[in-house]
Amino acid sequence: MKQKYFSCILLLCILLNLFFPTCLSSRTSQHNNNWAVIVCSSRFWFNYRHVANALSFYHTVKRLGIPDSNIILMLADDWACNARNCFPGKIFNNKDHNLNLYGTNVEIDYRGYEVNVENFLRLLTGRHEPDVPRNKRLLTDSGSNILVYLTGHGGNEFLKFQDSEEVSSKDIADAFEQMYQKKRYNEILFIIETCQANTLFNKFYSPNIAAIGCSELGENSYSHHFDSSIGVQVIDSFTYYSLNFLNNIKPGDSHTTLEKYFNSMTPKQIRSQPRLEFFQFQRNPREVLVSDFFGSIHDVVSHPIYDYSFQNDNHNQNGNIDANGEKENANRNDNFQLKNQFQHRDKAQPNIKISNQFQHNLEDEAIELSDNYFRLGMIILIFLIFFFALIEKIITQK
Amino acid sequence: MNTTLKVLLSLLFVILCGSPIWYHTMTVHQAKLPTNKLLNLSSSANPKISIQIKLLYDEEILKTSNKESFLSQLKKEVKKYSKEFQEDFLTFQIKTHPIKLQKDYNNMDDPKKITKLLQESLSFQKEKEKEKEKEKEKENQGMFEPKYTLVLLNLPKLSEGIYLPPTGRLVWINLGESTNENKHLNNIKNFFSIFTCITNTTKFTTQTDDLHISFILLNQDPRGRVLNWEFEKAFNNYLQPTIEKLNTRFSEITHDSEMIAYADLEQSRVHKSEAINQNNEKEVYYSISKNTLRRVIQIGEWSSSIATNKPVLRFILFVPGKRFTPLFINRSSKKNRDAFIVPGIGGISINNLNNSETQLLNKNDLRRPFLVFANQMRLFLGIKNLNKFIYYDPSNIIHDIELDMLILNTLIKNLNEAKHSLLSLHTLIKELPYMEIPEEIRIHIQNAINGIQDSESYINKKNYKSAYFSSKRAIDDCNRAFFNPSISSQLYFEMQNRFAIYIPIFLPMLAPLITKLLKQISSFLKKKKKKKFQF
Numbered sequence: 001m002k003q004k005y006f007s008c009i010l011l012l013c014i015l016l017n018l019f020f021p022t023c024l025s026s027r028t029s030q031h032n033n034n035w036a037v038i039v040c041s042s043r044f045w046f047n048y049r050h051v052a053n054a055l056s057f058y059h060t061v062k063r064l065g066i067p068d069s070n071i072i073l074m075l076a077d078d079w080a081c082n083a084r085n086c087f088p089g090k091i092f093n094n095k096d097h098n099l100n101l102y103g104t105n106v107e108i109d110y111r112g113y114e115v116n117v118e119n120f121l122r123l124l125t126g127r128h129e130p131d132v133p134r135n136k137r138l139l140t141d142s143g144s145n146i147l148v149y150l151t152g153h154g155g156n157e158f159l160k161f162q163d164s165e166e167v168s169s170k171d172i173a174d175a176f177e178q179m180y181q182k183k184r185y186n187e188i189l190f191i192i193e194t195c196q197a198n199t200l201f202n203k204f205y206s207p208n209i210a211a212i213g214c215s216e217l218g219e220n221s222y223s224h225h226f227d228s229s230i231g232v233q234v235i236d237s238f239t240y241y242s243l244n245f246l247n248n249i250k251p252g253d254s255h256t257t258l259e260k261y262f263n264s265m266t267p268k269q270i271r272s273q274p275r276l277e278f279f280q281f282q283r284n285p286r287e288v289l290v291s292d293f294f295g296s297i298h299d300v301v302s303h304p305i306y307d308y309s310f311q312n313d314n315h316n317q318n319g320n321i322d323a324n325g326e327k328e329n330a331n332r333n334d335n336f337q338l339k340n341q342f343q344h345r346d347k348a349q350p351n352i353k354i355s356n357q358f359q360h361n362l363e364d365e366a367i368e369l370s371d372n373y374f375r376l377g378m379i380i381l382i383f384l385i386f387f388f389a390l391i392e393k394i395i396t397q398k
Numbered sequence: 399m400n401t402t403l404k405v406l407l408s409l410l411f412v413i414l415c416g417s418p419i420w421y422h423t424m425t426v427h428q429a430k431l432p433t434n435k436l437l438n439l440s441s442s443a444n445p446k447i448s449i450q451i452k453l454l455y456d457e458e459i460l461k462t463s464n465k466e467s468f469l470s471q472l473k474k475e476v477k478k479y480s481k482e483f484q485e486d487f488l489t490f491q492i493k494t495h496p497i498k499l500q501k502d503y504n505n506m507d508d509p510k511k512i513t514k515l516l517q518e519s520l521s522f523q524k525e526k527e528k529e530k531e532k533e534k535e536k537e538n539q540g541m542f543e544p545k546y547t548l549v550l551l552n553l554p555k556l557s558e559g560i561y562l563p564p565t566g567r568l569v570w571i572n573l574g575e576s577t578n579e580n581k582h583l584n585n586i587k588n589f590f591s592i593f594t595c596i597t598n599t600t601k602f603t604t605q606t607d608d609l610h611i612s613f614i615l616l617n618q619d620p621r622g623r624v625l626n627w628e629f630e631k632a633f634n635n636y637l638q639p640t641i642e643k644l645n646t647r648f649s650e651i652t653h654d655s656e657m658i659a660y661a662d663l664e665q666s667r668v669h670k671s672e673a674i675n676q677n678n679e680k681e682v683y684y685s686i687s688k689n690t691l692r693r694v695i696q697i698g699e700w701s702s703s704i705a706t707n708k709p710v711l712r713f714i715l716f717v718p719g720k721r722f723t724p725l726f727i728n729r730s731s732k733k734n735r736d737a738f739i740v741p742g743i744g745g746i747s748i749n750n751l752n753n754s755e756t757q758l759l760n761k762n763d764l765r766r767p768f769l770v771f772a773n774q775m776r777l778f779l780g781i782k783n784l785n786k787f788i789y790y791d792p793s794n795i796i797h798d799i800e801l802d803m804l805i806l807n808t809l810i811k812n813l814n815e816a817k818h819s820l821l822s823l824h825t826l827i828k829e830l831p832y833m834e835i836p837e838e839i840r841i842h843i844q845n846a847i848n849g850i851q852d853s854e855s856y857i858n859k860k861n862y863k864s865a866y867f868s869s870k871r872a873i874d875d876c877n878r879a880f881f882n883p884s885i886s887s888q889l890y891f892e893m894q895n896r897f898a899i900y901i902p903i904f905l906p907m908l909a910p911l912i913t914k915l916l917k918q919i920s921s922f923l924k925k926k927k928k929k930k931f932q933f
Contacts, residue, residue, distance in 0.1 A: 141742070181822040303777065
């Protein structure tokens with residue numbers, strides 16, 4: 001008997017662990033626009049994989065909704081038109097050559113020698129010369145979530161630019177702090193793919209920054225595979241496995257967390273130790289979604305309309321529009337919206353109608369509704385467990 | 399001896415010539431910043447703004463079950479409101495006064511006439527001309543005084559509610575024919591909510607209040623129907639007066655219009671339903687969910703032709719194609735809506751055309767969409783929609799009281815941001831001791847400090863318009879100083895780097911001299927030892 005009670009309690013605990021996180025999740029971030037800064041800091045032909053990394057992330061964020069006007073792409077060299085490129089004008093991230101990353105729809109904002117430490121820091125801090133055009137500026141505000149992706153060669157607390165200069169972790173940390181002081185971001189996701197990448201966010205001290213690095217101090221970041229037709233490595237392991245995960249995310253995804261993305265890559269796969277770190281993050285880190293940074297799905301707020309014109313006969317206490325005053329010119333909106341004498345009737349059969357309605361509702365307010373269903377199911381299940389345990393007790397006593 | 403002298407002289411020569419060169423080339427010009435003033439200002443509190451409200455009532459007209467108890471309760475409530483509605487920087491002084499209205503208002507039903515009569519009878523008449531002149535002077539000087547008058551009336555022919563005249567700071571509440579005192583008190587309490595009408599939830603911009611509005615006519619399916627619209631007429635009629643008012647007193651708002659075609663909706667996402675309309679006829683309508691909208695609307699891509707450095711607000715009039723008309727947004731299956739906002743981007747109004755052959759949207763057709771845009775503009779400026787208020791001028795969608803509150807809120811916000819920026823800049827400059835500080839930065843910082851001080855003194859003199867524009871200038875100067883391109887740590891070197899630069903020049907010169915000198919010293923010491931032994 002005791003064992004049965006114990007097993008009931010155990011079952012209850014398991015159910016609570018399963019359902020409570022979803023029930024209590026509040027997935028909303030306070031951002032209202034997304035930006036991405038994607039930087040490939042290496043030059044020379046043999047660093048081909050770095051540009052493939054950068055362009056892979058570029059296409060991913062574009063697919064998930066961030067427009068070109070909100071992406072700053074910095075490529076330090078021109079591999080597509082390099083004399084050594086057997087596929088002129090094309091860049092591939094896989095030996096199968098399925099996808100040309102350098103298609104017709106790539107907007108590069110900083111190219112060649114424009115990609116340097118000074119310009120990178122000016123971009124982050126907003127300290128441009130007056131003649132810098134709009135497309136080269138990071139026009140963020142306090143509602144902007146920013147994805148910063150850097151790939152290239154690096155070391156202990158530094159990242160190399162153009163094989164001639166370096167940006168240190170302190171420089172980047174200071175730049176983020178200045179952005180924080182001027183309220184130029186809501187949250188930042190900082191992804192770095194270099195050797196000893198994790199050291200580059202050792203010095204961060206501003207709030208609301210999440211950082212992902214692919215290798216620890218003393219570790220290298222490795223490429224994934226070699227393409228014999230091009231003659232170089234075409235992609236790094238971290239990016240390769242990132243794409244494996246991100247390609248399964250659809251625009252508008254509101255379930256996949258950053259933690260899940262990070263956990264999809266194991267040290268064995270990428271052959272180095274990745275790290276995910278949150279710096280004074282105001283939200284629960286477990287609730288941070290991939291789409292908070294990789295996508296740009298705008299929050300949509302519907303609102304009532306108030307007519308501020310006074311019409312003596314037709315005036316409604318609430319101030320809502322009454323169409324009688326301008327009946328002749330009223331458009332259909334008024335007829336449908338205000339009279340509210342609908343009798344909704346779907347063409348489909350009743351049972352299909354219910355499922356259609358469910359599907360429509362689910363699409364409409366999926367998170368909140370599913371959370372409510374889970375909670376209700378959990379309560380019913382708990383009740384049933386105790387009910388049956390009680391009945392069993394009564395029966396055994398008899 | 400001669401060798402020693404030569405070495406010493408050479409060393410002296412290098413040091414005497416090299417030191418000034420090193421010093422002059424390594425010295426960084428740093429303009430002297432008013433650090434003390436800056437720090438004092440950053441830590442000082444903002445002055446408080448006092449709002450005065452006169453609550454007037456005519457005892458003979460007032461309809462309550464018990465006048466005395468109502469009036470005493472009113473006085474108590476008024477004291478409560480002055481504490482309840484207090485913001486950090488606003489204080490309320492509310493006084494109640496009995497008056498005698500000479501005219502009979504019972505048969506009136508025209509709010510404009512009522513307002514005019516009230517203004518005449520409320521001791522405005524005697525000093526009316528003087529007041530007008532004073533007001534003109536004040537307006538020209540930029541002063542507006544946050545003094546408001548609220549009059550309680552019982553008018554049977556008009557609806558109950560709070561009436562806001564198109565301009566001015568006189569408001570009256572029609573308590574109607576009801577004698578319910580709690581209802582009256584509730585109405586009066588609603589009036590005070592206008593002073594908390596500013597919110598930051600969907601505030602469009604935090605950096606500047608100057609913006610550019612782009613009006614876009616988005617024709618989903620132009621096949622067979624090319625749409626046009628009488629934008630200028632509609633804008634001049636419905637929005638121009640308000641925007642002009644904003645431009646003279648608050649911000650600089652520019653606008654343009656555009657027509658775009660072919661923004662297609664995915665058919666699978668559009669939900670088809672039937673409904674019975676007023677005439678008991680079946681009618682098909684279409685709806686899309688909020689989630690679909692979020693995926694469909696990529697507003698950033700729709701208006702790439704805008705070329706401005708100001709923040710852009712986009713108001714889009716979306717006309718669905720014939721196959722998806724009428725189209726609504728299904729919010730929660732209880733009410734269908736046809737307008738929504740995207741915080742930080744703009745707003746959309748869906749316009750379902752009655753006649754599928756319509757090609758021109760005239761001024762009347764555009765009345766409702768522009769009303770929607772007006773509502774959305776209010777939300778973006780941070781002004782809450784107050785549904786218990788009655789405005790009786792449709793072209794005046796932002797009332798003077800709301801604009802006053804907006805200006806005062808923005809003024810205090812600007813002062814706080816300016817002070818915070820100056821402090822951040824000071825901290826940043828301290829961290830880069832070898833950074834050159836050009837005169838330009840010093841001038842901007844000085845101007846910002848002056849702007850803040852001017853703004854605070856104007857607040858004390860109750861010249862709020864000038865205070866507001868001073869605060870705008872202050873924050874502009876702060877931003878120019880903070881975002882000055884010369885503030886970049888990559889351009890300046892730490893002390894160790896300075897030595898590193900000059901070592902390749904001086905070391906080859908000094909190394910042989912120093913070694914020679916050391917050799918001379920050691921030979922001198924050896925000679926001295928030998929002499930001692932000899933002795």
